[in-house]
Amino acid sequence: MTLETIFYTQITSVIAFIFVVFGVYRLLVQQKDATIEQLKERLTYLETKVKDFEKQSPDVMVESLHRRVEIAKAEILRLKDEGEEYKGQVTGKEEELHGLKFKLEKLAALLADSDLVCPDCGAPLVTRNYYTIYGPGDQDADVEYAEYECGYVRDEGNERGNRPCGARGTFEGET
Numbered sequence: 607m608t609l610e611t612i613f614y615t616q617i618t619s620v621i622a623f624i625f626v627v628f629g630v631y632r633l634l635v636q637q638k639d640a641t642i643e644q645l646k647e648r649l650t651y652l653e654t655k656v657k658d659f660e661k662q663s664p665d666v667m668v669e670s671l672h673r674r675v676e677i678a679k680a681e682i683l684r685l686k687d688e689g690e691e692y693k694g695q696v697t698g699k700e701e702e703l704h705g706l707k708f709k710l711e712k713l714a715a716l717l718a719d720s721d722l723v724c725p726d727c728g729a730p731l732v733t734r735n736y737y738t739i740y741g742p743g744d745q746d747a748d749v750e751y752a753e754y755e756c757g758y759v760r761d762e763g764n765e766r767g768n769r770p771c772g773a774r775g776t777f778e779g780e781t
């Protein structure tokens with residue numbers, strides 16, 4: 607081998623080396639470019655998504671809120687109507703009750719005035735009958751005998767037959 611040959615061989619190998627290095631470098635760059643390209647695409651996709659969200663979300667939120675408000679409003683109106691209805695019903699019942707109370711009071715006063723109940727405790731009458739007593743000189747009189755649930759007895763013909771209201775204690779002469 608001549609010196610010249612050795613020189614060219616060396617040059618060739620150096621050039622080959624440079625080509626190989628360059629090739630590898632290009633390959634790497636290409637791969638990098640591909641990765642960058644992929645990332646760019648992804649970024650664009652995400653950006654589009656974000657923009658979509660920005661466009662949609664407020665509307666969706668507003669619509670959802672609006673719906674909720676409408677539901678709440680309907681509910682409030684319904685409750686108000688029901689409340690008024692109940693109010694009317696309650697007022698009607700109150701008036702009815704008032705009327706009944708008035709009637710009851712009148713009835714109670716009537717009963718108290720009558721001899722249908724014990725004047726002391728209000729116990730009901732259980733027995734009432736009339737009989738005739740004969741006074742001196744053909745003076746007849748119709749008298750009443752009345753007995754009440756509490757034991758109270760009113761005997762118009764014989765005052766000794768009277769008995770006090772049992773609700774107040776034991777009767778005189780009773781065992």
Ligand SMILES: [Zn+2]
Pocket residue numbers: 724725726727728729754756757758771772773
């Ligand atoms: Zn009584």
